[in-house]
Amino acid sequence: MEYVYGIIIIVGLYVVLATSFNLIIGYGGLVSIAHPVFFALGAYTSAVLSRDFGVPVLLAMFAGMVVAVVASVALTLPTLRVSGDYLLIASIGFQLGLLEVIKNLRFTGGPGGFTNIPPFLIRDFGRESYVILVLAVTIAVVLLVRLIARSDYGRAMSAMRDDEQAFASVGRDAMWMKIVIFGLGSGIAGFAGALYAHYYRFITPEQFEILQSAAILTMVVVGGVRTTWGPVVGALLLQALPQALTFLHLPPSVLGPIQGLLFTGLVLVFMFVRPQGLVPAENVWRDRTPRSRTGEGG
Amino acid sequence: MFDATIVLQILWTSLATATYYVLFATAFALVLKVTRLFNFAQAAIMTIAFYTAFVGVQWLKWPGWAAFVLMMVVTLAASYALERIGFEALRRRGVSVMFVFVFTFIVSEFIAYLAMLIFGTWPQTVFPMIFWPVTLVGNIAISAWDLPAIGSTVAAIAALFAFMRFTRLGQFMVGVADNPDLAELYGINRRLVFLLAMLIAGALVALGMFLYGTRAQVLPQTALSLMLFAVAATIIGGIGNLGGAVAAAVILGVIQNASILVIPSEWQGFLLYVFLFLAIVFFPNGLRLPRRRERFGSATRKIAGEEASTPESRG
Amino acid sequence: MTGVLEVKNLNKSFDGIVVARGINLSLTAGKVLGLIGPNGAGKTSFFNLISGVVKPDSGAVTLAGVSIDRLKSHERVRHGLSRTWQHIRLFPSLTVLDNLLVGTHDYPGESLLSVLLAHARLKQHDKIARERAADVLGRMGLSQVADALVSDLPYGQQKLIGVARALMGDARCLLLDEPMAGVEGQSYAAMQRVVRDAADCGVAVCVVEHNVGFIQDLCDEGVFMFSGAIMARGSVAELIRDPQLTELYFGH
Secondary structure, rough: OOHEEEEHHHHHHHHHHHHHHHHHHHOOOOOOOOHHHHHHHHHHHHHHHHHHOOOOOHHHHHHHHHHHHHHHHHHHHHHHHHHHHHHHHHHHHHHHHHHHHHHHHHOHHHHHOOOOOOOOOHHHHHHHHHHHHHHHHHHHHHHHHHHHHHHHHHHHHHHHHHOHHHHHHHOEEEEEEHHHHHHHHHHHHHHHHHHHHHOOOOOOOOHHHHHHHHHHHHHHHHOOOOOHHHHHHHHHHHHHHHHHHHHHOHHHHHHHHOOOOHHHHHHHHHHHHHHOOOOOOOOOOOOOHHHHHHHOOO | OOOHHHHHHHHHHHHHHHHHHHHHHHHHHHHHHHOOOOOHHHHHHHHHHHHHHHHHHHOOOOOHHHHHHHHHHHHHHHHHHHHHHHHHHHHHHHHOHHHHHHHHHOOOOOOOEEHHHHHOOOOOOOOOOOOOOOEEEEOOOEEEEEEHHHHHHHHHHHHHHHHHHOHHHHHHHHHHOOOOHHHHHOOOHHHHHHHHHHHHHHHHHHHHHHHHHOOOEOOOHHHHHHHHHHHHHHHHHHHOOOOHHHHHHEEEEEEHHHHOOOOOOHHHHHHHHHHHHHHHOOOOOOOOOOHHHHHHHHHHHHHOHHHHHHHHOOO | OOOOHHHHHEEEEEEEEEEEEEEEEEEOOOOOEEEEOOOOHHHHHHHHHHOOOOOOEEEEEEEEEEOOOOOHHHHHHOOEEEEEEEEEEOOOOOOOHHHHHOOOOOHHHOOOHHHHHOOHHHHHHHHHHHHEEEEEEHHOOOOOOOHOOHHOOOOHHHHHHHHHHOOOOOEEEEEOOOOOEEEHHHHHHHHHHHHHHHHHHEEEEEEEEOOHHHHHHHHHEEEEOOOEEEEEOOOOOHHOOOOHHHHHHHOO
């Protein structure tokens, strides 16, 4: 049963990561590869605070989220001020550079990883409670992003992606909007990281390397950018594939690269063959007629 | 604390090791200048170049020069394929710049994983040994690697600049960089020029990886950080300004190597990311020298995405 | 009397090419001012400088008595300075109505918090904004295309929608970049009417046009620009009659 719980939790967290990344890259049009590093920041912050500073786990988790948001602003504020084109470059440096810092610092456990992270809920309420928590967070995040995409905010994001200067010329602040979108997506990733850390109770810098960037990007691209269910389908599919691979009992030295090839190869194939992804985009700002609009809640 | 010999020694060694940085930065800057692409797939080409040389020497037991030729051929073929199969298709489809960014980055990662699968995750070198005999000049140790490295790099860069300045084809390449539409009017074949830029970049990168791989250990992921160094140098040098990229690469290379005097060695690698970040935040349009050179100014603004990218801005 | 928009000694050059040379200009509420001049005279650059798209080398701009020099593009719009673009630049993935709604003054959908929490306020604003948009579109005779994608519409209608979008922002000062170019028939008449209406409501309007005929149809007064400088200001008829200006215009 523990094996099944583990799979549910990991798939749920990847749905959260892919959905929040879809908010950034899809709806926000902000190209970054640094999503795993915010996952890592959430995980490490929560782990370090709760184990070494006696902070209650729930509080530490939220602190992880806050740190991820603050770090995201540190990335976006200086680079977006220059130009959106530089965000991708900066994000590569940010991802690799922060992992380098985590590896070199002492209190993070260095390259060996951080062990003995305090558990949450499981001792008092059993593993099922944690599964329920993760599922609840997953559903909440999917619905939240869906709500945002279909709200007036979504309309503004759509306009911003279309033409940033025209967007400014109708009085809208594109820069602030991008920082908010990136911050929200990163904060969600940070919270997912905290949830990961307190279940598996062991984290290493390696888990957040570029392989993860490729994996999350693949989930969004293969599933379908700018859709509610695309990242969900993508995350399910791309978590199922590596799980299936583990049954082949390949040595770890081969398994890693094969996963990497799978992720990157799928992105390449989809970019050329089916750029819209598995789930076709429901362009909410195109298909709505006035009648369906008034009948809709929000 | 630091005596003159040590400082001079470090300066010399840094200068010698800056050679491959110069080659990587020039290649990256050239492709960016001509095709307006941040070609992150350069890391893929770099990985292919190194492992081809490695296979030539270590698996096939070929002499160094033969492996070098093999590496050049394979690298150029890979660059050709990347341009013709990848970029041309994407250009035809008119995809967004961001789409191309992601494509090039994923190509690099794909090749890195392929290399990991075939060659494993431990460090490799072109020749079994990376220690070169040393001659003392004054009190400074000059290795047998240093002079050929500096000589071949200077020759390669000089050849590139001469090509762009004195040959018709080279001038076309600069023409396309400055104004693609105008170039089209004069009947310059853009496809050919883009391909040419990719091939030249491929050759520079191959030479650079050969130099790097004969002096340091290479992992499948190494090319990515080496390329980021080139990106930082390109940005600091000023986009569209090849000479600036060369100068920035030398300076950054020397700073990084000389930093061993003041910071712990495990933090040396981190310096690269600091460079990159500083470059983007403080010098997005390059270090502006007092004397303004504005031949490439328009290209710079275009890429930096400032307002002038719209056709109507000059009314 | 001071104007709604006051421009004092505005200068700008790009790499040695001067696009604004000591420009002084005042826009009056309720009047339509035409900016005439040959290609490359710096007319659009002038709009870019005022709307904050391009930073001037020197000079000062005040809007309704408040200096806007340090404000960013979008902040200037919120202070009441709206503009349109020569190449229209609508949001192609949105419908006509949505294009207008994004352009409303104080759009609540810009704030994530209000979208998630202030549902009632959102609904109320939405209702007002829709009525307003319907009114603007009605006056332009475009009610029937409100739910069409803007990219599916003919050029003339797109130009009108560009102006409609700018009108949604409660502008005190409206800068129109070649509103008439490529606009014909019904749309032409509608454009003329709408610009006039805006001026009659007290908006200061400035129009860039190549075509002197359009300027005559649209403007109360004209300014002749050449090589980044203002050469003359007067009634449109005067400007057209001036042989020196004609020489500059056609001799260029």
